[in-house]
Amino acid sequence: MTLEISSALVKELRQKTGAGMMNCKKALQETNGNFEEAIKTLRQKGLASADKKVLRRASEGLVNSYIHTGGKIGVLVEVNCETDFVARREEFQELVKNIAMQIAASPEVIYISTDDIPQEIFIAEKEIELKKDDLTNKPIEIKEKIILGRVEKTLKTLSLLNQPFIRDLNITVEELIKEKISLFGENIKIKRFTRYILGN
Template identity: 75%
Template sequence: MTLEINSALVKKLRDKTGAGMMNCKKALQAAEGNFDEAIKILRQQGLASANQKMNRNVTEGLIHSYIHAGAKIGVLIEVNCETDFVARQEKFFELSNNLAMQIAASPEVRYIKFEDIPKEIFDAEKEIELKKEDLLDKPDDIKDKITLGRVEKTLKKLSLLNQPFIRDPNITIEELIKEKISLFGENIRIRQFARYTLGLHND
């Protein structure tokens, strides 16, 4: 027997996730009416469909500017999509603004993704970790494993895609973008960004 779902709950889930009404209804039925579980189901579906689109070419989009309250921090970000139709949508503008706000709130972030971090930074951090006292007496294989884990954890703080989303810390920026790829049906990519702080030199 199919569980009957209240239309108000379906609308609430649609407003929360941006997914289609039928997808929301099916997710709620699969979750037996559990709202939080339905969100997880939609996110899993979205991530799966987004992965198939992430290699598609992006030639449209926008450059968005954000000035934080007090006018002492500013961000410029280029966010790309596949068509001008998506680039002109309010939800795409909202995504770009949220990404800019994330950068404004994340002074450590310098790169878009973890793979962009230069090898010399990785090597320098690894050398620091290897010299820590709690690793000196450990076997080399154990030492290397612990060191790699620590270095990755430290350096992911520099990567925008690895940051918890400030509006929903349960997901990362990478997961947020994948959700929007699923929503828009197009690939979305952060091309570049710059963060400006009053009185500081910006590279």
């Protein structure tokens, strides 16, 4: 017997995830009405289909700005999608605005992805970790693993895609983008951004 799901619950799940009404209803039925499990199910399915779309060319989109309260921090960001139709959608515009706010709220972020970080920074961070006293008596293999783990953690703080999303700390910006790729059926990419700080 199929579990009867209220339309209010389906609507709430749709607002939370951006997935289609039928997908939301199906996810709730599959998880016996468990809201959190339904979110996980939709994310897993969304991320799987989104991964196939990330290779497609995205040359439409929006440039948007965000000025933080008090006018001391400003952000310009370009986010690309595949068609003008998606670029005009309210959900896409909201996504671009949220990304601009994320950049304003993440002062350490310099790069879009860890892939964009120059090799020199990786080497410099490795050198810093090598000189730390707490690693002195550790065996070489263990020392190497610890150093790589620490460097990776540091580099993630510089990457926008690795940041917890300010409006939902359970997902990263990368997972947010993949959710929207699944929602729109198009590739979405953060192309570039500039952060302005008053006096700098």
